[in-house]
Amino acid sequence: MTKLPSSIFNEVIGPVMIGPSSSHTAAPSRIGNLAGQLSGGTLSRVTVTFEENGSFATTYRGQKSDQGLAAGLMGMSPHDPRLSDALSIIEQAGIALTFEVKSFEADHPNVVYLDMVNQQGELVTVKALSTGGGRIEFNEINGCPVYLAGDYYELVVMFEGDRSFSLEQQLSKICRVLTGAGITLHGSFVSDNGKAGVESRAVIVVHMREQLSQERMDSIQVLCGKALLRNLVPVMPVMASEQCEVPYTRAEKMLEWCSQQGDVPLWQAAVKYESARANLDERNVIEMMREIAEVMESAIATGLTGDFFMRGFLTPSAGKLHAALKQQKFIPTGMLDMATVMAVAVMELNSSMGRVVAAPTAGSCGVLPAAVFSALDALGVPSEERGERAAKALLSAGLIGVFISEQSTFATEVCGCQAECGSAASMAAAALVDMAGGSALDACNAAALAMQNSLGLTCDPVAEQVEIPCIGRNVGAVSNAVSSANLAMFGFKGNLPLDDVISAMWEVGHTLPDTLRCTGKGGLCTTPSGKRIKKEVDSIRFAS
Template sequence: MTKLPSSIFNEVIGPVMTGPSSSHTAAPSRIGNLAGQLAGDTLSRVTVTFESKGSFATTYRGQKSDQGLAAGFMGMKPQDPRLSNALVLIKEAGIDLKFEIKQFEANHPNVVLMDIVDTSGEQVTAKALSTGGGRIEFNEINECPVYMAGDYYELVIMLSEKPSRSLEQLCSKVQGALTRADVKLHGSSVSDNGKQGAAWRGVIVIHAREKLQQELLDEVQELCGNASIRNVAPVMPVMASSDCAVPFSSAETLLEWCAGQGDIPLWKAAVRYEAARGKLTESEVIEMMADITDVMETAITTGLTGDFSMRGFLTPTAAKLQKALDNGQFIATGMLDLATVMAVAVMELNSSMGCVVAAPTAGSCGVLPAAVFSALESFSIPQEERREAAAKAMLCAGLIGVFISEQSTFATEVCGCQAECGSAATMAAAALVDMAGGSVQDACNAAALAMQNSLGLTCDPVAEQVEVPCIGRNVGAVSNAVSSANLAMHGFRGNLPLDDVICAMWEVGNALPDTLRCTGKGGLCATPSGMRIKEEVDKLRFAS
């Protein structure tokens, strides 16, 4: 199946989620949700296996992957507040959930193997990936290769006996029935596990943008005999479409497109892109983003209260920082004073497993809200205009994020923190330029400079908590964004084109040792104090 262009809402700005990690909390909840839908009856037991050298093996407890998966198996979405208690809830539901760490062949650091048994005794196995920023991929069902990204209604047909006709013929027959029922199809795939006899398994996956009615599923069942039929619902906010055509996919092609559009602002280009990608109206795009910025603003407000417990080893400090700022005790840095407080507030809320927006990841979720909402104050945007202004700024950031998604990654497990805080700074720089009235070219230059300043940034969260150095790096990323925006708008041209710098980030990230890519094995994690803190956190965790 051909990979579709990145969506601002699916791949960049979002998900709205319970902290602390988009790769390790939100994505597992989405993986668990899809996997749970493959069961034919109520879940009875699930065994989850992580690869011993991957990122999940060392971080799944600290970054709440176990809780995310448990929540997903019970049908919860990433933003469900019950996620923080999911391990208790799944036990109360009578589902036997186990986690194992084993050696197996894995081509990505975030691989999840699942062995699922429902109350009728039916067993399904699946392999999935968390690919960064809450994105997921299913690569195998019952050892058969598949591709599912959670952005279609998937008709999944699982066979345990070879059909009398070929899989391709059976798929064609099913597609014919769907087409006669006026269901528009968006592609399909067939595969088997390559085995013979009783060990043979086959899978057909058919993609659509609508839920199939039970009568139609019954007809499909008749065509497929004893096969197990599932209509799996999407978990992503924007549906895919096989016939979408976006106007550009890189900074270079954006600038070429804008040259033919007159004096178009970056936010407008972002709206046009996402409307084409998701088959949405332009007003729907703006309103969707406005809803997301509402969550961001609430996260700032909640984070400033400090009325919560962080799940690692720090205690909330944003309220104290705000008091110091109000009393004139900060070293004055303009809008960065307020942005500093806001970034800390959101990240502390994230650590408490509060509701935040991964933008582009939960580990960098303080950067964009801090940059945009402090800029709204600095630019004295009237209150009645702020919601739309915030949405437009975040769309600008999202479009720059699309170029990162297309040419690199947001996965710190692949490219280190330069892919998280570095990407967030890059996106924020462009948003600030647009808010200040700068050109699309200025925005791309600012983004390139911010990414330049972030190359080589490692991921080494102490005790596997998204606290140290993550909170401080969010504050530093906002400063990087503001400085880069000012330089780009006022004559500084010391940067390479944005696409080149994004590709350099990919190369640098892949050159980093795995000890510096969210495994807890290097950098600050390996210092004497870092190891001591981990020991203390582990004692508390296992005691509870």
């Protein structure tokens, strides 16, 4: 199956999630959910294995990957408030969950294997990836190569041992049953592990946009004998479609379209794109983003209270900053005063495993809400218009994120923090230009300039917590976005088009050593104070 173009809601703005990490908390919950569905029935035991040189190996406790996987295996979504207690909940359910770190060949720093046994004694193994910003891929089921992204209803048929039939013929029979029942199919494939005899394994996968009835599953079971059947429910908000054609995936082509339409603003180009990608009415696209904007605004309000416990080594400070601002103690910087406080508030809530929106990641989740909602205040937008204006600004940011996702990555494990806070600054700069009435070209120039300013940014979170330097970098990214927006709208040109700068980010990211890409093995992590903080955090973590 060919990977579909990025969706603003699947890959860029979202998921709505419990912090602290989209790659290492939200994505594992989605992986666990899909894996649990594949296992079927009630789980008995699960072994999770991380590669010793990958990012999960050193961060899975600090960034709550263990909690995310446990939550998903129990059927929880990334925004389920029970996620923070998922390890206790899965233990109380009598499911034996163990984590191992081993040496094996891995083609991505966020590879995870799950070996699962349900109470019927059925064994299912999967290989999955967290690819950045909450996006996932399943690459193997029972050793058979697959591609699942959690964006379809999937019929999965798993065979074991010698087969007296052709997989292709079996797939044809299944498809005839489904189409005969009026079900539209969106692609299918067969796969095996290349072995014979008792070690032989094979898989059939059929993609659909609707769930099969039990009656239909029973009829397919008759066709497939003792094979294990599963009908997976999507874990992504926007489903895929075989007939998916988007108008552009690069800024250059989008700007051509905007020009042809009479220089329409960026938000209209974003709505056009996502309507095609998600197969949604354009008004529905805006309403979906309005709901996300409400979650962002709520995160700001909750973060400002400071009424929560940060699960790292810091204590909430946004409330104190807000008080100092209201007392006019800040060095005045205009809208950046409140934007600074908002960015800190959201990131501190994220660190507490509160409810935030990854934009495009949880490690950069303070940038966009701080930029957008402080600008709404600074621009004097009436209360009755705030929801619509915020949604359009976020959609503008989301389209810039699509271009980044399609040509590079949001995964800090692949390209460092320039892929997270750098991308967020780029997206926020475009959103601000759109809010201020600038053109789509101005927005792309602002996005390019903000990303230029972020190239080479490393990922070195102290003690594997999304706190230091992450919170400060979110604040810096907002400042970068505001400055870049003003420069681009009023005369300064960065000269390099956005697509070129995105390509440069990808190249620069791959030249960074893995010690500076969210492994805890370099930069601030290995300074004397960084080591001391990690030792203190670990002593508390392992004692609890």
